[in-house]
Amino acid sequence: GESVGLHLPTLSVQEGDNSIINCAYSNSASDYFIWYKQESGKGPQFIIDIRSNMDKRQGQRVTVLLNKTVKHLSLQIAATQPGDSAVYFCAENPPRSGTSYGKLTFGQGTILTVHP
Amino acid sequence: GAVVSQHPSRVICKSGTSVKIECRSLDFQATTMFWYRQFPKKSLMLMATSNEGSKATYEQGVEKDKFLINHASLTLSTLTVTSAHPEDSSFYICSAYGTSGRARNEQFFGPGTRLTVL
Numbered sequence: 001g002e003s004v005g006l007h008l009p010t011l012s013v014q015e016g017d018n019s020i021i022n023c024a025y026s027n028s029a030s031d032y033f034i035w036y037k038q039e040s041g042k043g044p045q046f047i048i049d050i051r052s053n054m055d056k057r058q059g060q061r062v063t064v065l066l067n068k069t070v071k072h073l074s075l076q077i078a079a080t081q082p083g084d085s086a087v088y089f090c091a092e093n094p095p096r097s098g099t100s101y102g103k104l105t106f107g108q109g110t111i112l113t114v115h116p
Numbered sequence: 117g118a119v120v121s122q123h124p125s126r127v128i129c130k131s132g133t134s135v136k137i138e139c140r141s142l143d144f145q146a147t148t149m150f151w152y153r154q155f156p157k158k159s160l161m162l163m164a165t166s167n168e169g170s171k172a173t174y175e176q177g178v179e180k181d182k183f184l185i186n187h188a189s190l191t192l193s194t195l196t197v198t199s200a201h202p203e204d205s206s207f208y209i210c211s212a213y214g215t216s217g218r219a220r221n222e223q224f225f226g227p228g229t230r231l232t233v234l
Contacts, residue, residue, distance in 0.1 A: 008157050008158070008159075036225075041207075041228070041230070042227055042228060043120075043122075043209050043211075043225040043226050043227045043228045044160070044209070044225045045225070046224075089159060089160065102148055102150070102213040102221075102223055103150065103162065103165060104150070104162070104211075104223065105162070106152075106159045106160045106161075106162075107159065108159050109158075109159050111157075
């Protein structure tokens, strides 16, 4: 089944701390995963992605970990800054075929608040 | 590059009227565009997949006669909320899936349209 939108969990951190945001995905056949950042009143902004043949990928200040055994994704943000405050969503892409090509299912999201 | 725009960014309308929202890929072609709906403090819910030159594919529970989608060109998809009611008030977001150049096989999101139905 699809991930269902729920009231968003929150994470509060101090500036400079590392943040870890977790996500459980629903489809064990999904082969591509993306983390998005959404600021208030704006559309989602791509942060980092990972394919199912990997278990870790690093970007600038961000790392995504994938655990396919338990269908779990995490996003680690190093040295979190006030500008990182936003809602973070994971999204999964099922195997690309037919009308599901490019189709994403979003997780419930996490509100990250960074205190100066 | 790879910019997606939406118009209008905000719209307020009276109950019973219809509202059209445009989604444009500004610098790339997109045979597929997606429409999402997002309620406050909730996740994005996929409403429909819009394919250029063919009928849209709607997700379960989304009324196709209520949310009319037209994808007339490789850079434009429109969502029309017909006979809008207050419960249709939401944040509507589109995304475009690139099929060429630097945008190939990448999905880019628009900035969203805030619809308020009085």
